[in-house]
Amino acid sequence: MENKKSNFSRRKFLGTTATFAAGAAISGPYLLAAPSKLKTPYRPNSIINGVQIGVITYSFRSMPDQSAEATLKYILDCGISAIELMGDPAESFAGKxxxxxxxxxxxxxxxxxxxxxxxxxxxxxxxxxxxxxxxxxxxxxxxxxxxVSMDKFEELRKMYNDAGVTIYAFKPRAFGKDNTDDEINWGMRAAKTLGASHVTLEHPDDDIHTQKLGAMAKKHGIYVAYHGHEQQTPTFWDTALKQSKYNALNLDLGHYVAAGNKAPLDIIKSKHKRIMSMHTKDRQTPEHGKGNLPWGTGDTPITQALQLIRDNKYKFPVTIELEYDIPEGSNAVEEVKKCLEYCKMSLA
Known part of the structure; x- marks a missing residue:
């Protein structure tokens, strides 16, 4: 396992987040109105030294309101400017x-x-x-x-874009083997309407299905990025990548570490041209229990990965995925803020 620990301590990180939080607090007063009606000079910017830091909206699953409008408010409160959008907020907005x-x-x-x-x-x-x-x-x-018409998806894209948030990936439950071709086509059309460059889904572990999705993606001019958990290996995506140039990776660096892969930075170096986005969390190696921990306390080389992306000018976004237990007295928005500040310190 290379460079298991970050270049700065968790104590140092926690001691400096208060300073960053003071700047992030600017979002509060501006968000009293509904997000769709925001008229404010504040626009988030989570591009840090050339690295786009985003968040998957799954991170806010514990928040009370799961509407598209509330989800946008959570994103803005965190200071995030680009996202991987789960299907439910968008589809509910469109009348599912x-x-x-x-x-x-x-x-x-x-x-x-x-x-x-x-x-x-x-x-x-x-x-x-x-x-x-x-x-x-x-x-x-x-x-x-x-x-369903694409009109509401166009409206949602405008609402998010007007607030300073772009959508780089879309993840509805529409691309599985049990979904119809009409649903798959719908999902790809909706993703393009939302402005996404790719759709994401769990790798189906079925070569026939990945070939089918790659062919359908080509017709729509959009990429299909396959997500993995602890089944990820350096060769996990190889068949899908050979099948179509529209098949790609939605690498999960934390799960990759928990799977026991000993050189997690190597997958980024070798596959960076086919990575559309990378989920980031701090998991432990199998030897340490595979825990999903607050950033800076696990074995995932988050700092080194971010610096590798920065130094080599890789273009894919890094997606915060909040999966560790939220501490008592906190909430998902506050924890995503901490993850973003960790990225800022790593890339400073």
Whole structure:
């Protein structure tokens, strides 16, 4: 594992964030109005010495309001100027049918069953009902996607751009093997309408599907960037990359470290021309427990990676993905701010 620790200590980092926070506080008074009506000279800029720092809006999943307008406010409060946008805020803004299933409860039961835990009769019945409702809902959404206008996606792009936020990636649940071709085409058209250069999805581990997506992406003139977790290796994306120049990486550096890859900077050096964006978090190596920790306390060489990107003028954005436990008394916005300040110090 090369350069496991950052070039500055966590204590030093925490001791200086208050100074940065004072500057970030400018966003507060300007955000009393709805984001779509903001008329303010303040515009965020999270390009640091040539490196675009962004955030995936999944990072704000714990916040109470998940609307597109509220999500924009969270982004602005953090001082972020470019994002990977999850599907839900955009689709809700465009009028997607509301899901009748409590998704958290549904996924919780599914995870328990996959882990081999014994569900009670009541839980089994509840899960079966949720599965039935989810199947029906997915069909309803597929039909909606096949007919919905792009007008609301254009409106959302304008709202975000007017506030100083660009959308470089779009991640709806539309590119899986269980999605229709109409949904895949919709997702790529929506991404382009939003101004994204690429869509992202979990790698399907299916060569036929990655070939299909690469071919469809070519028709739309957009890239498909595959995300990985602990299955990432130096050769994980090779087949997809050979299939189409429109297939690309959505590298996750933290998961890559937790997978036990010993030279995490090498994947950036060798694949930088095919990386569309890079998720960043601070995870531990397998030897240290694979924990997902506050930045500066794990084994992921975040500072070294940022400096490598800066020094070599690589063009892909670095995406903050907040996945460590939020401390009591804090919230997702405050923690994303800390991650951004860590990037500023790393690139100073």
């Amino acid at each position: 049918p509301e899901n009748p299933v409590n998704r958290r409860a549904y996924y919780s039961l599914m995870r328990s069953k996959r882990r081999g835990e014994v569900l009670s009769d009541v839980q089994e019945k509840e899960l079966a009902e949720m599965e039935e409702k989810t199947a029906a809902y997915n069909k309803e959404v597929a039909q909606w996607r096949s007919t």
